[in-house]
Amino acid sequence: MDNDTGQTRLPSLLSKLGKLTAIRDTELLEQSLLKTLGPQLGVLNTSLYRTDEDFALARVIHYHRSKEVDAAGVSRIVERIEEVLNVQDLPPEIGALTENVRLLSRPCTRRLGSEMAIAYPLFGDGEICGYFVFQRDHEVSPTEDTIIRGVLEVFSNYYALLDVSMRDRLTGLFNRQALENSFDRLWTALGRPISYSEPGGARHAAPTNRYWLAVIDIDHFKQINDVHGHIVGDEILLLAARLMCHTFRSSDLLYRYGGEEFVAIVSADSDEVARSIFERVRQTIEAHAFPRVERLTISIGYCRANPDFLPQEVLARADRSLYEAKRQGRNRVCEYEELVRTGVFKEIAYGDSELF
Numbered sequence: 382m383d384n385d386t387g388q389t390r391l392p393s394l395l396s397k398l399g400k401l402t403a404i405r406d407t408e409l410l411e412q413s414l415l416k417t418l419g420p421q422l423g424v425l426n427t428s429l430y431r432t433d434e435d436f437a438l439a440r441v442i443h444y445h446r447s448k449e450v451d452a453a454g455v456s457r458i459v460e461r462i463e464e465v466l467n468v469q470d471l472p473p474e475i476g477a478l479t480e481n482v483r484l485l486s487r488p489c490t491r492r493l494g495s496e497m498a499i500a501y502p503l504f505g506d507g508e509i510c511g512y513f514v515f516q517r518d519h520e521v522s523p524t525e526d527t528i529i530r531g532v533l534e535v536f537s538n539y540y541a542l543l544d545v546s547m548r549d550r551l552t553g554l555f556n557r558q559a560l561e562n563s564f565d566r567l568w569t570a571l572g573r574p575i576s577y578s579e580p581g582g583a584r585h586a587a588p589t590n591r592y593w594l595a596v597i598d599i600d601h602f603k604q605i606n607d608v609h610g611h612i613v614g615d616e617i618l619l620l621a622a623r624l625m626c627h628t629f630r631s632s633d634l635l636y637r638y639g640g641e642e643f644v645a646i647v648s649a650d651s652d653e654v655a656r657s658i659f660e661r662v663r664q665t666i667e668a669h670a671f672p673r674v675e676r677l678t679i680s681i682g683y684c685r686a687n688p689d690f691l692p693q694e695v696l697a698r699a700d701r702s703l704y705e706a707k708r709q710g711r712n713r714v715c716e717y718e719e720l721v722r723t724g725v726f727k728e729i730a731y732g733d734s735e736l737f
């Protein structure tokens with residue numbers, strides 16, 4: 382984009398920035414960033430990679446724009462957003478490019494055949510927390526560079542503000558509001574086969590994962606507060622949250638749902654793998670030496686996150702399973718489908734469950 386084009390596009394950019402900061406949801410904000418910058422740069426595909434606390438790529442959103450002509454010859458722009466929660470099999474070129482950006486803390490370019498991949502760092506709390514990536518056949522001009530940096534700065538500052546309202550203050554985990562806000566989009570993403578775009582534009586389907594939702598509750602937590610006071614209770618809650626966070630994989634989602642109750646959404650190829658993940662979390666808590674208390678345990682109820690059901694219904698099934706784990710003596714993991722199979726529960730008919 383030359384200077385002239387830059388100036389003619391400025392009003393449209395400013396109006397898009399205005400819309401960007403009217404959004405009240407971090408995921409929509411991320412999508413909107415891609416929608417704003419793609420047309421400004423004259424590219425059809427843009428991506429936003431998010432990193433975890435170890436700077437490993439954890440999540441990516443791809444934005445695709447294409448022109449379609451219908452039978453009557455009328456053309457229209459079609460937009461598609463794709464979110465991949467579990468970044469595995471990443472194209473090595475993109476991995477190497479983003480690693481360079483991380484090491485240098487500045488935008489980097491990598492030639493890929495006739496095109497080049499261009500990546501800009503995203504900052505949060507002064508550290509790199511992701512990358513804005515796009516491909517095209519020529520370098521970024523100085524005007525474009527200023528525009529990209531400016532838009533990314535507005536985005537990052539506004540994202541940080543929104544993120545604070547979606548996080549639990551004590552543990553730093555996403556809160557209940559964040560889970561409820563993202564349920565619809567999350568469910569759509571769960572139902573979709575996972576795929577990524579290769580540098581050449583080819584699409585590869587990764588193995589379709591299945592997802593499980595768990596409700597996790599600390600056992601006899603009231604006693605800890607009663608015996609040791611709320612400050613110790615808070616410290617134990619924070620430690621338990623950190624331990625769980627580190628035991629789950631970075632691509633798994635963990636929310637503080639209420640007082641001593643957490644919700645996790647994990648991907649796993651089979652029921653056995655899902656169970657082993659939740660068992661590992663239970664054992665990690667049981668094995669840890671917490672201050673003041675001799676022993677701390679958790680109970681877990683989980684259920685397959687079937688995208689054909691309403692998220693609230695899946696949550697209700699996992700919650701029922703949690704209460705069964707409590708009833709059976711606590712410090713255990715119960716799966717809804719198994720409880721139905723073994724006759725402990727009757728299957729809840731679709732739409733019949735009591736939602737919480």
Ligand SMILES: Nc1nc2c(ncn2[C@@H]2O[C@H](COP(=O)(O)OP(=O)(O)OP(=O)(O)O)[C@@H](O)[C@H]2O)c(=O)[nH]1
Binds near residue numbers: 612613711
């Ligand atoms: N310290 C602290 N306590 C909290 C917080 N949020 C909730 N709680 C306490 O967590 C306790 C939960 O108690 P209950 O729901 O009775 O459950 P429990 O004692 O864990 O027993 P079971 O769940 O049946 O094993 C209550 O005493 C709440 O006051 C918090 O942020 N900090």
